[in-house]
Amino acid sequence: MKAIVLNGFGNVDQFSMNSFDIPAFQEHELLIAIKAAAFNPIDYQMRQGRRESLHMHSPILGREFAGIVIAAGKNTQGFQAGDEVIAAAGSKGSNGTYATHIALDYRMVAHKPASLSFSTATAIPASGLTALQTFRRMQPQQQDHIFITGGAGAVGSFLIKLLKAHHIDQLFTTAGNEQSSAALQELGLKPAQIIDYRQPDLTQQILAANGQRFFDWAVDIVGGSISETAAEVLGLNKNYADITFLGTERTRELLFDKGCHVLNISNYAYMAAGKVEWYGQNLQQLTALINDQIVTPPAVQVVGSLSADTVKQAHLLMENNQTYGRKLVMTMD
Structure with missing residues (x-):
């Protein structure tokens, strides 16, 4: 697995590319190949060591993604290898989403709207x-x-x-x-x-x-x-x-x-209360709204493919308020 690692709190120069073993997955988890990840303001706030960094459990940042299921634990339901999915992993995956793979509780995952590309779908969850x-x-x-x-x-x-x-x-x-x-x-x-x-x-x-x-x-x-x-x-x-x-x-x-x-308003509150299923259930309802064309996903800007430079550029764009109504996205290709 390749991933962008935060080596310490501070400026964008703290990011670097590293290699890791593909994460192991538990009986209630899906192993997913990430195809695109979206950036959020909380990412740079974590990088700066602000209050949000208290929720970090991995030096790999990133909180939402779109990808393909590689394998499903024996206690999962509704998913199988090959399914295209989206999720807001928060800090509950094996690692953050600035990576090529993640293991995550299946109850936090929803199927990706079939009509959307991975780079568009990754902007939906958070x-x-x-x-x-x-x-x-x-x-x-x-x-x-x-x-x-x-x-x-x-x-x-x-x-x-x-x-x-x-x-x-x-x-x-x-x-x-x-x-x-x-x-x-x-x-x-x-x-x-x-x-x-x-x-x-x-x-x-x-x-x-x-x-x-x-x-x-x-x-x-x-x-x-x-x-x-x-x-x-x-x-x-x-x-x-x-x-x-x-x-x-x-x-x-x-x-x-x-x-x-x-x-x-806090999405994290449901995780803290042990209501993991809230994420997948509400994502499914969101995808239904999109499939029915009641709402559309956010506009996106693909900053680049997986690299420290892409992450640095995205963080600077967010910090300087230069997203101009578009969700910033990184692909894994």
């Missing part, structure tokens, strides 16, 4: 599960006005698709460049629903776009100072979905002072 959890737990109503930070990203675009599929159209979000704005308009948002976060008086610009009405929901996918803006545009006793855990102290003060309901 962002799709996050967006689906957010949508279901919000229980939004058609009359709700919703503000989303970073709507052009993979999670934001998935969530916008789910909302619009349920005829929830009072959606507003931010963008900082023409590419992201164009990506949001492709999702069906009007230019007036997309606010440039670089302009002054951002809070007032967002409220003006919403007809000087405070919002029923704010969904924070970015963190930092924009989370404060999200809290500022919320109404009294309204609702805040926190996907990042990167809000500031002022964000928390604003939410408390307005008596807002805070909804914490």
Whole structure:
């Protein structure tokens, strides 16, 4: 097995290519040849040694993939060698997904939509599960006005698709460049629903776009100072979905002072609670939505094939906010 290893916390120069034995698999696991892996912001946050690194159990990063089953443990169900699959492995596989192989509990795996390439399908698991959890737990109503930070990203675009599929159209979000704005308009948002976060008086610009009405929901996918803006545009006793855990102290003060309901979104929570089956079951529901053309997968950019240079480039693009509404992907060919 070939894999990209993180040799220590720090900058992107900490990555190198290494060779390992193909991982052994247990009776409840699948051995899978990874064909494509997607990059996520949590990857570079782990590399930097931030809070997310506490969940690391392998020096091989990467949390989602698309691939082909090589072998199935005797206690697995629904899978056999040759099946094309997708999964959000998180930190529960034999190793991360910057690798050619992984062993993973079959209950975390779903069959890949047949119409999608591996490089497109690998963008589904992490962002799709996050967006689906957010949508279901919000229980939004058609009359709700919703503000989303970073709507052009993979999670934001998935969530916008789910909302619009349920005829929830009072959606507003931010963008900082023409590419992201164009990506949001492709999702069906009007230019007036997309606010440039670089302009002054951002809070007032967002409220003006919403007809000087405070919002029923704010969904924070970015963190930092924009989370404060999200809290500022919320109404009294309204609702805040926190996907990042990167809000500031002022964000928390604003939410408390307005008596807002805070909804914490964490895919990891189900693993911590021992509900491993949640991942595979919800992935199957996502693939059904895609097969039925109710939603589409995120747009992707293939950065390159498996190499330390590909990983370095992807991390820098994410850190510098240069993904422009596309999920970054690495192939194993």
